[in-house]
Amino acid sequence: MSVLKISNLHAEVDGKEILKGVNLTISEGETVALLGPNGHGKSTLFNVIMGHPRFVVTSGTIYFDDIDVLALPTNERAKLGLFLGMQAPSEVPGVINSDFLKSALNARREKPISTYNFYKLLDQATKELKMPFDLATRALNEGFSGGEKKRNEILQLKVLEPKLALLDEIDSGLDVDAMQVVAEVIRKEQEKGRGFLIISHYARLYDLVKPTRAVVMINGRIVLDGGPEIFKRIDQTGYEFIKTELGIEIAKDEPNMNTVSIGSCAVKTGVE
Amino acid sequence: MDRITLVNILNIVNSGDYFIDGFSMSDKVITIESEVNSCIDLLINNLANISELNIVVNEGSQFILSLLTDEEMFKHKIKITVKKNGVLNGYFADFSKAINDFNCQIDLAGEYANCVFKVASLASRSDIKKIDISLVHNHSKTIGRIDCFGVCKDEAKLTFSGVSHIIKGAIKSKTQQNAKVVVFDKASDAVAKPNLKIDENDIEASHAAVVGKINDEHLFYLTSRGLSEADAKELITLGYLKPILIGFKEDDIKNRISSLIEGRM
Secondary structure, three states: OOEEEEEEEEEEEOOEEEEEEEEEEEEOOOEEEEEOOOOOOHHHHHHHHHOOOOEEEEEEEEEEOOEEHHHOOHHHHHHHOEEEEOOOOOOEEEEEHHHHHHHHHHHOOOOOOOHHHHHHHHHHHHHHOOOOHHHHHOEEOOOOOHHHHHHHHHHHHHHHOOOEEEEEOOOOOOOHHHHHHHHHHHHHHHHOOOEEEEEOOOHHHHHHHOOOEEEEEEOOEEEEEEOOHHHHHHHHHOOHHHHHHHOOOOOOOOOOOOOOOOOOOHHHHHHO | OOOOOOOOEEEEOOHHHEEEEOOOOOOOEEEEEEOOOOEEEEEEOOHHHOOEEEEEEOOOOEEEEEEEEOOEEEEEEEEEEEOOOOEEEEEEEEOOEEEEEEEEEEEEOOOOOEEEEEEEEEEOOOOEEEEEEEEEEOOOOOEEEEEEEEEEOOOOEEEEEEEEEEOOOOOOOEEEEEEEEEEOOOOOEEEEEEEEEEOOOOOEEEEEEEEEOOOHHHHHHHHOOOOOHHHHHHHHHHHHHHHHHHHOOOHHHHHHHHHHHHHHO
16 A cells, blocks of 8 residues: 655745644555645745755655655656646647657556556546647647646646645635536545645535545644545634644735845935 | 749648749749738748748738748748738747857737747757847737747856837737746856837837746755656757747647757757
8 A cells, every 4th residue: 555654744835834743644546635834835845845945954864665756856756646736737838648648658557558548548538637639739738727727737636647636725726617627526436536736725625525534734744634524614714723622823815025125216216 | 043842841831822933043032922811731842952041921911820940050031011800820840050140020010910929949969049029019909929939058158039019100019029948057147038129108018038947946846756857858848949830730740849849958
């Protein structure tokens, strides 16, 4: 059984520490809701797991199937069976969606998939996601609507068949019907034994995919780990109980101020 | 002046719709003028024998001009005039080597004249390439768009330049100039200078220039799906150049361009 084990993970971005000792274990087949206010490290955790070069791990470990994930480049992490469904997928001009997907699929196969079998697979997956097939033949995410980008992430998940999928606000940009379609695909993937760690700010997606566990990240640490009742409570009352019941002060998400001086005011100088 | 067969022209659709004037091996100048309301599809798969090409897209006619070059050392001058309601779709796939200079002047000379010109250029080793495509909106309601995409590696130098000029009185005209170059190595040198010269108020104009290395977010996105960094870079680079294939209908030419890209990458 595949297990992702994160121990005492510290990471920073641009010199600022975001993750301050994350401990989390997820087993294959589990669906875990990752909750927390904005700016507390949820997306950072996902990016660190996948090896985004902007995020620097200062201490701690991540093991998947007893393999040291942090020692591997990003593509090898993907080949281990990790998948990141991104919050804001990049638009990559000129790279055709289907060419990219075929290359990604072949990267994890010993023998390249035949063109016929690939298009059969793609056709099936696009139909299931109710995506027009022409999206697969267009440049990767270029000119896609927000909802189309998110469906495209799920399309990749379906085709690449990871062991554990990290989905970062996959429901943002989806209308009600699209959310149903995406949730249905996730449910089918759950039945195949795939694990999920899902960030969402809304209970609707969680209601549809029914997580088996919920964990809450505050101030760069996992502070609560429990059953699905947690996300229902947060949806109804917010994060206030974390402070009142657990005594944890929730740091405010404050944007960094620009420290560059623009010098003296030209108008003021002129008046003087 | 000797009249000779245009051995380099592979494909002309509607052969009755064109005439050729003033072409000889000595001056290497070709003029091709479409008849009114005609349709021409012209492929020149090796520009080596032509130093100057004059294209006249007559009223109401549509002209598809596809140029491919992979020779060493050239200097080309192309002059295109698009008359009223004429449409020119130009494609230039440049895989030449060494020192090259490509200059194209487009004149939108009649109302509703429309021109879209796309370039894909690969500069490697010690190539020095200058590609200048300029466009003048000489009449109202004309539309022009120039897209130049390039890849620059090793010690090569690649310059995209051009001026889109909307003259006084060319009201309701629309113009767009884009130049993007991805640079691979520290010794590579790329310049993108898409300029606008606007002498009229009631128009739409935009330009964009990008010169830089491969976007880290793009690279992360592709590698996060299992592609190695080298494969991801190759895919992104091909993405800059391969869209030019849309301008070439023949499978053997498409294959030749693909081989040129892959071979030189």
